[in-house]
Amino acid sequence: MIADVVVFPGSNCDFDTLEALRLALPGATLRRQWHGELDLSRSDLCVLPGGFAYGDYLRAGALAARSPALREVRRLIERGGLVLGICNGFQVLVEAGILPGAFQTNDVQHFLCRDVHVRVASSESPFLSGLREGAVLQLPIAHQEGNYRVTPREFEELSSEGRIALQYCGADGEIVPRENPNGSYHSIAGVLGAHGRVLGLMPHPERAAWPEIGRADGLEILRGALSVVAEGGRA
Amino acid sequence: MPNYRAELRIHLRSGVLDPAGEAVQSSLGHLGFAVDRVEVGKLLTVDLSASSPAEAEEALRRMAKELLVNPVLEDYDLEVRAR
Numbered sequence: 001m002i003a004d005v006v007v008f009p010g011s012n013c014d015f016d017t018l019e020a021l022r023l024a025l026p027g028a029t030l031r032r033q034w035h036g037e038l039d040l041s042r043s044d045l046c047v048l049p050g051g052f053a054y055g056d057y058l059r060a061g062a063l064a065a066r067s068p069a070l071r072e073v074r075r076l077i078e079r080g081g082l083v084l085g086i087c088n089g090f091q092v093l094v095e096a097g098i099l100p101g102a103f104q105t106n107d108v109q110h111f112l113c114r115d116v117h118v119r120v121a122s123s124e125s126p127f128l129s130g131l132r133e134g135a136v137l138q139l140p141i142a143h144q145e146g147n148y149r150v151t152p153r154e155f156e157e158l159s160s161e162g163r164i165a166l167q168y169c170g171a172d173g174e175i176v177p178r179e180n181p182n183g184s185y186h187s188i189a190g191v192l193g194a195h196g197r198v199l200g201l202m203p204h205p206e207r208a209a210w211p212e213i214g215r216a217d218g219l220e221i222l223r224g225a226l227s228v229v230a231e232g233g234r235a
Numbered sequence: 236m237p238n239y240r241a242e243l244r245i246h247l248r249s250g251v252l253d254p255a256g257e258a259v260q261s262s263l264g265h266l267g268f269a270v271d272r273v274e275v276g277k278l279l280t281v282d283l284s285a286s287s288p289a290e291a292e293e294a295l296r297r298m299a300k301e302l303l304v305n306p307v308l309e310d311y312d313l314e315v316r317a318r
Contacts, residue, residue: 058277059305066302095305102307109254147252149307183252 001028003045003225006073006089008035008064013050013086013206020206021047024222035069045082045225046073048089050142050204060103060145061091070096082126082225083198087143090190090200099191099200100154104147107183113142115215116181118189118203119169124162125196127224136173137166137217139203141189146182146202148191155186166190166201197228236284239291240318245304245311246276279303282318291315 003021007014018030025045033039040046053064064070070092077083077098085093093099106112120128120135131137150158158164166189170179180187182202190201205218247253255275263270281298285291292315304311 058303062302062305102305104252104308105254107252107254109258 001025001044001226002031002042003028003047004031004033004038004040004043005047005049006033006035006038006069007049008051008053008067008069008092010053010055011049011051011088013088013204017047017049017086017206020209020218020222023209024219025226035064035067038069038072040072040076040081043076043081044228045084046076048073048083048085048092049206050087050089053088053092056088056145059095061088061093061095064088064092065095065097070098074098077193077198080195080197082228083193084127084222084225085198085200086204086206087141087146087202090202091145093193093198093200098198099193100158101148101150101191103145104149104183105145106143106147106181108181111142111144112146112181113140114181115140116189116203117169117171117173117179118166119173119175121164121167122162122192122196125165125192125199125224126228127196127199127221128165129224129227130220131224134173136169136171137203137220138208138215139205139218140207140215141181141203142207143182143202146184148182148184148188148202150185150188158191163192163194163196164188165192165199166203236286238282238284238318239288239315241281241283241291241295241313241315243279243281243295243299243303243311243313244276245279245309246274247308248310251308288315288317
């Protein structure tokens with residue numbers, strides 16, 4: 001298995017992501033690639049990491065989404081590869097139109113950096129295949145523009161297709177407004193692309209990958225990439 | 236080709252929550268200024284060459300569509316003048 005982490009100017013979670021992947025995907029070849037020279041022709045998994053690509057100028061993720069690197073990402077998706085967008089990477093996937101919706105500033109009007117609980121709303125994805133629907137994970141968030149917006153109609157479509165991946169919730173899994181940290185529509189914390197092979201999520205699984213620091217729920221999501229290899233690789 | 240300066244004023248669509256505007260309104264309130272609403276938008280100034288004002292405007296509208304404006308949340312006004 002080959003897993004690539006893409007680095008844009010301003011990405012800052014790339015090394016953490018590589019280290020977490022090293023733990024989650026034993027034996028995988030891990031590569032850190034500069035977006036300007038991105039080659040995913042042999043890749044099974046591409047991760048767009050967190051950070052502030054291009055300083056989040058114009059809109060979070062907007063400029064990175066127009067990088068030629070996204071052509072490579074689209075090609076990988078077309079041939080059935082896995083793509084994971086974490087936080088700023090999620091924003092890039094949305095700006096690129098690979099995932100639906102848009103991001104607004106958190107409704108609390110400031111940067112949020114804390115642990116949250118998220119409920120697995122769908123396991124229709126390799127990334128979530130090791131988890132049951134309704135499972136509750138504890139993961140950290142760190143973002144200013146995490147207020148995810150879709151239209152009611154898009155929400156209905158996403159729901160009916162099992163593409164709402166994660167929703168913010170309480171420790172008991174209850175999805176209520178007070179457990180929604182940023183005002184996201186229907187507490188959405190992560191969504192899936194068609195076929196579940198693209199996952200965008202605001203929480204940082206790579207920051208919850210070490211039992212030694214008391215947080216390892218993120219490993220489950222990263223490990224999910226292995227399920228595709230176990231099935232015989234790419235489609 | 237003649238030179239033009241385009242100003243693209245980007246604002247949030249009506250009904251979209253504007254936390255930055257609310258924060259600025261609140262801070263104005265702390266200073267004793269009572270205002271009904273503040274909206275924080277963006278102004279992009281683009282200098283370009285085009286064969287006519289209409290061509291410059293058309294180019295800007297394509298730029299807006301492909302990058303500069305997020306149609307889910309934002310709307311814009313465009314002004315093109317000779318430079």
